[in-house]
Amino acid sequence: MQKDVPKYEYSRMIPSLVSLAVIVIGLRVLGPQEYGQYIIYYSTAIFVSTLTFGWIRQSLQRFMCVPQEQHLLLVNRFFYITVASILAGILIIGCVLLILFRMHWPEIIILTGFYSLYTLFEFHLSIHRAWLQNRFATWLEGCYYGLFIGMALFFVFRMGFKDYRALILSMVFSILLVEVGRFFILSKERTRISISTRHIDSRFLKKVFHFGQPATIWLVSFYALSIADRFILKWYRGFETTGIYSGISDLMFVVVTLLCMPILLSYQPKILEKWTSGHRDEAIALINEALSFEFLTGVVVFILFMILRQTLYYRFLGINVDGIFPLSVIMLINALLWQAILLIQKPLEMITYQRYKNGIMLACMAGNITANIIFIPHFGFLAAAWIALGSNVLYLLFLSWFYRNLNRKMAK
Numbered sequence: 001m002q003k004d005v006p007k008y009e010y011s012r013m014i015p016s017l018v019s020l021a022v023i024v025i026g027l028r029v030l031g032p033q034e035y036g037q038y039i040i041y042y043s044t045a046i047f048v049s050t051l052t053f054g055w056i057r058q059s060l061q062r063f064m065c066v067p068q069e070q071h072l073l074l075v076n077r078f079f080y081i082t083v084a085s086i087l088a089g090i091l092i093i094g095c096v097l098l099i100l101f102r103m104h105w106p107e108i109i110i111l112t113g114f115y116s117l118y119t120l121f122e123f124h125l126s127i128h129r130a131w132l133q134n135r136f137a138t139w140l141e142g143c144y145y146g147l148f149i150g151m152a153l154f155f156v157f158r159m160g161f162k163d164y165r166a167l168i169l170s171m172v173f174s175i176l177l178v179e180v181g182r183f184f185i186l187s188k189e190r191t192r193i194s195i196s197t198r199h200i201d202s203r204f205l206k207k208v209f210h211f212g213q214p215a216t217i218w219l220v221s222f223y224a225l226s227i228a229d230r231f232i233l234k235w236y237r238g239f240e241t242t243g244i245y246s247g248i249s250d251l252m253f254v255v256v257t258l259l260c261m262p263i264l265l266s267y268q269p270k271i272l273e274k275w276t277s278g279h280r281d282e283a284i285a286l287i288n289e290a291l292s293f294e295f296l297t298g299v300v301v302f303i304l305f306m307i308l309r310q311t312l313y314y315r316f317l318g319i320n321v322d323g324i325f326p327l328s329v330i331m332l333i334n335a336l337l338w339q340a341i342l343l344i345q346k347p348l349e350m351i352t353y354q355r356y357k358n359g360i361m362l363a364c365m366a367g368n369i370t371a372n373i374i375f376i377p378h379f380g381f382l383a384a385a386w387i388a389l390g391s392n393v394l395y396l397l398f399l400s401w402f403y404r405n406l407n408r409k410m411a412k
Contacts, residue, residue: 013261016254018145022152022167023254027247028318029156030163036243038164040234041097043227045115047220048093052085053119054219055212060126062211075127077204082123086116107165114168117175124182140178147174214358221361225368225391229384232372237380244319245381249331249388251317256335259301263293264342271343290343298336305332323382330385337392344399360398364391 026035060078090112097103097111121144128137151170155161161169234242267290274283305312309328313319368391375383 013258014142014145016258016261018149019250019254020258021149023247023251024316025152025156026167027243028316030166031240032243032247032319033238033240034162034164034243035247036234036239036241038167039230039246040239040242041101041111041164041168043230044096045093045111045118047223047227048089048096049115049119049122050216050223051220052089052092053082053122054216055209056082056085057122057126058212058215059208060123060130063208078123078127078208081205081208082119086119089115089119110165110168110172114172114175117172117179121175121179124179140182143181144174144178147177217358218361221358221365225361225365228365228369229372229376229388232369232376233381233384236377241381244321244324245327245384247317247319248324248327249334249385252328252331253335253338256298256301256332256339259297260294260336260339263290263297264339266290267343287343291340294336294339294343298332301336302332323380327381327385330382330389334385334389334392337389337396341392341396341399344396360395364395367391 023035026038030038056078063074063078093112093115094108097108103111121140125137125140128134128140148170151173152167155166155170159166230242230246233245267286271283271286271290274280274286305328309325313324368387371387371390372384375387
């Protein structure tokens, strides 16, 4: 299996490893209250970045595929559009943090600074990927994550910062260092930014928006679906409950992702190759084969969890609250279902109409948020866990129905 995967692709596991360390630091050292604050504020920044920059990222992949002599002009045009989106995002985040969370100005400045730097970093990564410089983009990401965890350890253990700001500041300084390093390493022939009004083109802006907007609706809806339960939990139960729920949920997803990543990386290219070449029966057979490996992985993870759960709760996470065991089991099953969805839905992305996908995702988001608002006040994080599991089951049933209809059409 491993020989089918380029070595640098395994670097995609780095974010999961860093997330694992952050969960332990957040829950064990900082505590559920601070970890809950970190999750809420971090999710707010990433959501706004997806909202304001997602359509630009989608368009970069399309419009940057041009001869090299046109790269400088396009980089500058996209840069100005990105700066405008960052300014809009700063306004949105500032209002949310000030009005909804009643946050003080120093914290608002830190979080808006993180949002701005993160969006700029994503802008540069998108450019490199559009130019097929995947190794360099992966190297930049690896440097960021390595610096992030190193600085987090420094702030928490060396400087004695015992609140969520230690993690946010670590991300801010890490991105700054990576961006400075990138500036000195790269040749400026294709990436030089110049101040000129000729780069501001309203017609180009309309093209970028119309191309990127449909996919961004799906991305924003998907991200809102994945974080809405945490915000509703915070609203009704506070930061501590949110921290416990987020920590357990993220832990299960990280562990399952790390173990299933080799399966996904190995099978997904082969599935897409068979699907695009018209051998859809063989593609479905490969999907079933990969799912069987993921099922066996899930069985092993569940057995290990049952053996080590007390060590996990008390030694690594330092938490002991009612309902944590059923929460863990539900989110473990949810994480395994999500890995199955990632395998199954990839071929459908190439044939399903974007408007149709947007409608399905918006409906799932609306149903999920409504159910969370109804049940979380009465049942707490267990309600959020069951609703998340139900959402994934329904989405998986939809994918199965779609494949069945597709097979019928092929048979005709």
